Amino acid sequence: MTVSDPHALMTELGRRAKAAAALLAQAPSAAKNQALKAQARAIRDQTQTIVAANRLDMEAGQAKQLKAALLDRLMLDSKRIEAMAKGLEEIAALPDPIGRTLAEWSRPNGLRIARIAVPLGVIGIIYESRPNVTADAGGLCLKAGNAAILRGGSESLFSSTAIMTALRQGLDEAGLPADALLMVPSSDRALVGEMLRLSDFIDVIVPRGGKSLIERVIAESRIPLFQHLEGICHTYVDKAADPAMARQVTLNAKMRRTGICGATETLLVDRAGAAVHLAPLVQDLLEAGCEVRGDPATQAIDRRVVAATDEDWTTEYLDAIIAVKTVDGVEGAIRHVNTHGSRHTDAIITEDAHAAERFLALVESAIVLHNASTQFADGAEFGMGAEIGIATGKLHARGPVGVEQLTTYKYVVRGTGQVRPG
Amino acid sequence: MTVSDPHALMTELGRRAKAAAALLAQAPSAAKNQALKAQARAIRDQTQTIVAANRLDMEAGQAKQLKAALLDRLMLDSKRIEAMAKGLEEIAALPDPIGRTLAEWSRPNGLRIARIAVPLGVIGIIYESRPNVTADAGGLCLKAGNAAILRGGSESLFSSTAIMTALRQGLDEAGLPADALLMVPSSDRALVGEMLRLSDFIDVIVPRGGKSLIERVIAESRIPLFQHLEGICHTYVDKAADPAMARQVTLNAKMRRTGICGATETLLVDRAGAAVHLAPLVQDLLEAGCEVRGDPATQAIDRRVVAATDEDWTTEYLDAIIAVKTVDGVEGAIRHVNTHGSRHTDAIITEDAHAAERFLALVESAIVLHNASTQFADGAEFGMGAEIGIATGKLHARGPVGVEQLTTYKYVVRGTGQVRPG
Numbered sequence: 001m002t003v004s005d006p007h008a009l010m011t012e013l014g015r016r017a018k019a020a021a022a023l024l025a026q027a028p029s030a031a032k033n034q035a036l037k038a039q040a041r042a043i044r045d046q047t048q049t050i051v052a053a054n055r056l057d058m059e060a061g062q063a064k065q066l067k068a069a070l071l072d073r074l075m076l077d078s079k080r081i082e083a084m085a086k087g088l089e090e091i092a093a094l095p096d097p098i099g100r101t102l103a104e105w106s107r108p109n110g111l112r113i114a115r116i117a118v119p120l121g122v123i124g125i126i127y128e129s130r131p132n133v134t135a136d137a138g139g140l141c142l143k144a145g146n147a148a149i150l151r152g153g154s155e156s157l158f159s160s161t162a163i164m165t166a167l168r169q170g171l172d173e174a175g176l177p178a179d180a181l182l183m184v185p186s187s188d189r190a191l192v193g194e195m196l197r198l199s200d201f202i203d204v205i206v207p208r209g210g211k212s213l214i215e216r217v218i219a220e221s222r223i224p225l226f227q228h229l230e231g232i233c234h235t236y237v238d239k240a241a242d243p244a245m246a247r248q249v250t251l252n253a254k255m256r257r258t259g260i261c262g263a264t265e266t267l268l269v270d271r272a273g274a275a276v277h278l279a280p281l282v283q284d285l286l287e288a289g290c291e292v293r294g295d296p297a298t299q300a301i302d303r304r305v306v307a308a309t310d311e312d313w314t315t316e317y318l319d320a321i322i323a324v325k326t327v328d329g330v331e332g333a334i335r336h337v338n339t340h341g342s343r344h345t346d347a348i349i350t351e352d353a354h355a356a357e358r359f360l361a362l363v364e365s366a367i368v369l370h371n372a373s374t375q376f377a378d379g380a381e382f383g384m385g386a387e388i389g390i391a392t393g394k395l396h397a398r399g400p401v402g403v404e405q406l407t408t409y410k411y412v413v414r415g416t417g418q419v420r421p422g
Numbered sequence: 423m424t425v426s427d428p429h430a431l432m433t434e435l436g437r438r439a440k441a442a443a444a445l446l447a448q449a450p451s452a453a454k455n456q457a458l459k460a461q462a463r464a465i466r467d468q469t470q471t472i473v474a475a476n477r478l479d480m481e482a483g484q485a486k487q488l489k490a491a492l493l494d495r496l497m498l499d500s501k502r503i504e505a506m507a508k509g510l511e512e513i514a515a516l517p518d519p520i521g522r523t524l525a526e527w528s529r530p531n532g533l534r535i536a537r538i539a540v541p542l543g544v545i546g547i548i549y550e551s552r553p554n555v556t557a558d559a560g561g562l563c564l565k566a567g568n569a570a571i572l573r574g575g576s577e578s579l580f581s582s583t584a585i586m587t588a589l590r591q592g593l594d595e596a597g598l599p600a601d602a603l604l605m606v607p608s609s610d611r612a613l614v615g616e617m618l619r620l621s622d623f624i625d626v627i628v629p630r631g632g633k634s635l636i637e638r639v640i641a642e643s644r645i646p647l648f649q650h651l652e653g654i655c656h657t658y659v660d661k662a663a664d665p666a667m668a669r670q671v672t673l674n675a676k677m678r679r680t681g682i683c684g685a686t687e688t689l690l691v692d693r694a695g696a697a698v699h700l701a702p703l704v705q706d707l708l709e710a711g712c713e714v715r716g717d718p719a720t721q722a723i724d725r726r727v728v729a730a731t732d733e734d735w736t737t738e739y740l741d742a743i744i745a746v747k748t749v750d751g752v753e754g755a756i757r758h759v760n761t762h763g764s765r766h767t768d769a770i771i772t773e774d775a776h777a778a779e780r781f782l783a784l785v786e787s788a789i790v791l792h793n794a795s796t797q798f799a800d801g802a803e804f805g806m807g808a809e810i811g812i813a814t815g816k817l818h819a820r821g822p823v824g825v826e827q828l829t830t831y832k833y834v835v836r837g838t839g840q841v842r843p844g
Contacts, residue, residue, distance in 0.1 A: 022760075026784065107805055109840050111794060121786075224646065338444075362448065364543075372533060383529055418531050 003188045010194035013149055013182050014201025017122045020179035021147035025119050029096040031174055036092035036139055039170030040085040043135065046166045047081050053162035054131065061155050066129075069259075074129045074156055084135040084163070087386060091139040094385040098145045119145035121203035124195055125388070126151045126217060128209035131159035137206070138167050138181050140388050147180040149202065151195060153209075154187030196221040206389050211316070226391040228366075230316040231261030232342040233374040236333040236359065237281065238350030239273030245371060245417040246277055246349045247284050253347065253373040255288050259318050261390060262345050262377030266313060266323045268333045271297075274326050285322055294324040313340040330355040334362045341365060344390065345377035366391070372418045425610045432616035435571055435604050436623025439544045442601035443569035447541045451518040453596055458514035458561055461592030462507040465557065468588045469503050475584035476553065483577050488551075491681075496551045496578055506557040506585070509808065513561040516807040520567045541567035543625035546617055547810070548573045548639060550631035553581035559628070560589050560603050562810050569602040571624065573617060575631075576609030618643040628811050633738070648813040650788075652738040653683030654764040655796040658755040658781065659703065660772030661695030667793065668699055668771045669706050671840075675769065675795040677710050681740050683812060684767050684799030688735060688745045690755045693719075696748050707744055716746040735762040752777040756784045763787060766812065767799035788813070794840045 003009055024032075043050070054076040061071050102115040123146050127133045134150060141148035152160040160183060168178040184191050196205065199222045206226045207217040214229050235253045237246045253264035267285075269278050274297060282301045285292055292298065293308040305324070312323040313336070327333045330348070337346050347369040348359040356370045367377050367390075379387025425431055446454075465472070476498040483493050524537040545568050549555045556572060563570035574582040582605060590600040606613050618627065621644045628648045629639040636651050657675045659668045675686035689707075691700050696719060704723045707714055714720065715730040727746070734745040735758070749755045752770070759768050769791040770781040778792045789799050789812075801809020 105805060107803070110838055111798065111840055113804060118786075364447075364540075376533065381529070382535060383527060418533055 003186050003191060006188060006190040006194045009186075010184075010191060010198055011201070013184065014122070014198045016179040017147040017149050017182050018201045020177040021119065021121050021145075023177050024142070024147055024180050025098075025121075025145050027145065027176055029098075031176055032096070032142055032145070033092040035142060035171050035174035035176050036088045037170075038173040039135070039139065039167045040088040040092075042166035042169045042173075043081060043085045043088070043163065046162065047078050050076060050081055050159065050162045050166070051078065053158040056158040057131075057156050061129075064155075066155065070129055070155070074131065074159070076131060076159055080132060084132050087132075087136055088139045090385055091143050094143060097143070122147045122149060122201055123388075124149045124151070124198070124202040124205040124223065126192060126195070126205065126207045126209070126213065128153040128213060129155045131156040131163060133208060134160045134163040134183075135167065136386060137208075137388050138164075140386055142171070142176075142180060146203075147182070149182045149184065149195065151184040151192060157187055192216075193220060196223065199223045208389055226389055228261065228342065228344055228390050230342040231263070231344040231377070231390070232266065232314060232316050232340065233262055233264050233344055233377070234266045234268055234333075234337045234341060234346040235264045235374060236268040236327070236330070236337070236346070236348045237270060237273065237277050238330060238333075238348060238352060238355050239270040239276075240352035240355060241270075241273065241277060241349040242351055242417070243276060243280065247280055249347070249349055249371065249373050249417060250281050251284050251288060253375055254285060254290060254322050255320065256373070256375045258320050260375065260378075261316075262374050263318065264322065264347070264374045265315065265317055266325065266336075266340070268325055268327045268336055269298075270329055270333070271326045272329060278324075278326070282324065285324075289320055291321040292324055293321065295326060297326045298324040316342070330358050334359060337363050337365070345369070345374045347372060347374050376418070425608050425613060428610060428612040428616045431608075432606070432613055432620055433623070435606065436544070436620045438601040439569040439571050439604050440623045442599040443541065443543050443567075445599050446564070446569055446602050447520075447543075447567050449567065449598055451520075453598055454518070454564055454567070455514040457564060457593050457596035457598050458510045459592075460595040461557070461561065461589045462510040462514075464588035464591045464595075465503060465507045465510070465585065468584065469500050472498060472503055472581065472584040472588070473500065475580040478580040479553075479578050486577075488577065492551055492577070496553065496581070498553060498581055502554060506554050509554075509558055510561045512807055513565050516565060519565070544569045544571065544623055545810075546571045546573070546620070546624040546627040546645065548614060548617070548627065548629045548631070548635065550575040550635060551577045553578040553585060555630060556582045556585040556605075557589060558808060559630075559810050560586075562808055564593070564598075564602060568625075569604070571604045571606065571617065573606040573614060579609055614638075615642060618645065621645045630811055648811055650683065650764065650766055650812050652764045653685070653766040653799070653812070654688065654736060654738050654762065655684055655686050655766055655799070656688045656690055656755075656759045656763060656768040657686045657796060658690040658749070658752070658759070658768070658770045659692060659695065659699050660752060660755075660770060660774060660777050661692040661698075662774035662777060663692075663695065663699060663771040664773055665698060665702065669702055671769070671771055671793070671795050672703050673706050673710060675797055676707060676712060676744050677742065678795070678797045680742050682797065682800075683738075684797050685740065686744065686769070686796045687737065687739055688747065688758075688762070690747055690749045690758055691720075692751055692755070693748045694751060700746075700748070704746065707746075711742055713743040714746055715743065717748060719748045720746040738764070752780050756781060759785050759787070767791070767796045769794060769796050793838055798840070 061074055097117055100117040104114040106112050123141050125137045138148055164183045167181050171178045171180055202223050205221050205223045207214045214227055235250050279301050282292055286304055292305045293312045294305040299305045308323050327336055343365045345367040346363050346365050348356055349371055350356050360368045483496055519539055522539040526536040528534045545563050547559045560570055586605045589603050593600045593602055624645050626648055627643050627645045629636045636649055657672050701723050704714055708726055714727045715734045716727040721727045730745050749758050765787045767789040768785050768787050770778055771793055772778050782790045
């Protein structure tokens with residue numbers, strides 16, 4: 001389906017979203033929470049309609065012979081719809097991030113200065129087939145006082161439209177502008193291009209999808225992004241690792257879910273501890289059905305280990321495949337991660353506090369963990385309630401950019417061997 | 423001067439800066455402060471050399487018939503060089519922003535999570551003729567553990583090179599990598615284009631200069647920016663303003679220095695208070711030598727007031743010119759500022775706490791002030807020690823992007839009529 005004037009269409013959407021955002025920025029917490037709860041109710045009430053719309057998408061997807069994994073992501077049943085509704089209620093229960101005093105100080109001349117949290121404005125979300133993103137992302141944007149323009153995948157257009165109808169109804173019931181949530185009404189790809197240039201109206205773009213989608217967004221967007229291109233996550237097992245913990249955490253980090261961005265893609269093992277750790281780690285993975293691509297030391301463990309190529313050190317498999325390499329201690333691990341990683345999430349397993357601190361300080365990723373699974377790279381697991389995605393970009397500041405604004409942050413996670421269930 | 427292979431040259435600079443940044447990120451506070459002090463010493467010791475280099479730039483500038491204002495910005499004497507050295511010592515005295523725990527919490531499963539300040543990495547700075555930016559910006563980057571690649575204006579190439587030599591010597595004396603500060607060694611404009619595409623090596627670009635420079639950077643950069651395009655700053659005098667305060671603050675906001683981004687460009691006067699406020703405000707400005715471009719109500723005050731055109735409401739004069747308009751109360755002021763402003767810095771003068779809170783909450787700018795001069799829009803005046811520029815962009819977060827990361831902040835400044843001296 002093509003649109004006769006993509007520029008005019010997107011500009012009009014931008015204008016409506018921006019006007020709604022100005023109203024939403026002033027909305028009290030109670031109104032936003034009331035809207036989120038009304039959205040949850042509307043989604044529950046319209047379960048049958050949403051399922052019927054989803055069936056149209058599923059039938060079209062089957063006709064187009066989409067892969068089974070894609071069809072599974074696309075599919076909505078009453079259980080998944082209930083999860084969406086519950087997700088909105090959980091967002092309603094979070095504290096309001098707007099209006100918080102982030103810092104406050106006085107000047108010798110009597111000026112009092114405060115740094116106050118305000119909404120970003122309009123968030124553009126470009127996503128692929130998962131229709132539940134419509135509710136999750138829409139809900140998070142609303143809670144933070146932002147309007148959102150959503151562009152879902154063409155495969156899920158009927159499903160997303162049905163969900164969107166319920167969400168907009170919830171806004172309306174709570175007296176908030178329905179235009180705070182807008183959907184790009186056509187799957188015409190020219191509209192994505194227009195959206196990425198809509199910098200007068202959209203403040204941040206969040207691309208959620210495969211690498212090719214994100215590469216396109218990075219190449220074309222004139223708007224700042226919350227994004228990560230890949231999650232080439234590492235687990236490093238130090239010579240001083242507790243062997244049982246190393247096995248438990250590594251298996252979880254790779255195999256709990258192989259398709260998420262926080263899944264470990266490369267296992268690094270301290271050469272000095274390889275005699276202890278390497279064989280059990282590799283055996284666990286092989287037994288769990290994971291393909292192991294290893295360096296010569298790893299290949300010597302088991303005939304099923306295939307030879308890793310250079311490409312394996314920079315590949316995000318998102319599948320039951322792992323690259324395994326022996327490295328020279330924590331310094332070798334840091335070097336490997338900073339050279340081949342994607343600045344996403346990396347973990348060290350060790351009982352040596354000094355080695356742990358080196359790794360946590362020097363690995364340049366947004367999230368670094370000690371004695372815990374990389375699969376914890378997730379907003380809900382961080383206690384943030386939910387997330388709209390993981391960003392590996394660094395910081396943009398606002399107002400005077402002094403020394404403090406020339407910094408960014410990272411999350412340092414200290415564990416005692418936790419693995420993520422389910 | 424053109425360079426045979428701009429891409430290779432800039433890639434090599436990027437590689438060196440990135441390697442230096444990795445070392446700098448680990449440098450203890452003491453080493454960074456020692457380097458800043460050694461840089462100050464080196465600049466003082468090399469005053470004669472710097473002055474001589476500056477003379478070459480000045481002579482070339484005079485031959486090119488640069489404007490007097492430009493030549494004044496370019497000129498270095500022993501007093502300005504001492505100010506640069508002192509600036510570096512002041513940066514050394516600031517607290518180290520790196521390693522601070524920005525937030526810290528625990529999860530029910532025992533995970534402890536902290537958000538820690540780390541450097542951005544490599545900062546690219548593109549500036550025009552003011553050679554002192556070399557020391558100011560270089561010092562701020564160093565304090566925050568960042569490497570910097572500086573690209574000064576062709577007019578100041580000799581001056582900047584001489585300053586850079588002293589700064590790199592200071593790094594070396596403190597045992598830090600001299601490559602933490604690199605200068606683009608030629609004025610070939612193709613190098614700027616290459617720099618803006620160096621996203622593998624540069625984390626943030628800071629353009630400092632006129633609107634055309636910043637427009638080019640915005641159009642071409644593939645790297646996040648700390649920037650503002652313009653400072654179309656407003657002072658709004660409410661009907662409930664203290665008349666003496668309104669006069670004092672407005673005159674300072676416009677006339678203290680007209681060439682800085684925080685200078686007020688448009689004065690808004692509450693229609694309901696115009697009988698009290700408008701005449702004295704306009705007379706003060708005219709007497710101070712300011713050209714006044716007004717709406718009909720303002721023109722009625724004095725024959726010297728010229729008629730404002732629509733363009734005046736969106737013009738950053740950076741000169742002794744002001745646009746003056748009467749508006750319908752604080753709501754009219756908010757509407758005007760959000761429609762015509764540049765999201766930089768805007769002030770309300772009033773004794774009415776309710777009107778003040780409306781303005782502070784609803785004006786969308788990075789800095790909003792109550793009863794104080796817009797000329798306070800400055801890192802040093804905020805107590806940040808110094809600034810590398812003012813950013814009007816919104817926030818990029820890192821790690822999981824949850825509700826809290828979908829927000830940005832603004833500075834709310836509460837005053838009692840302060841004006842900025844000097």
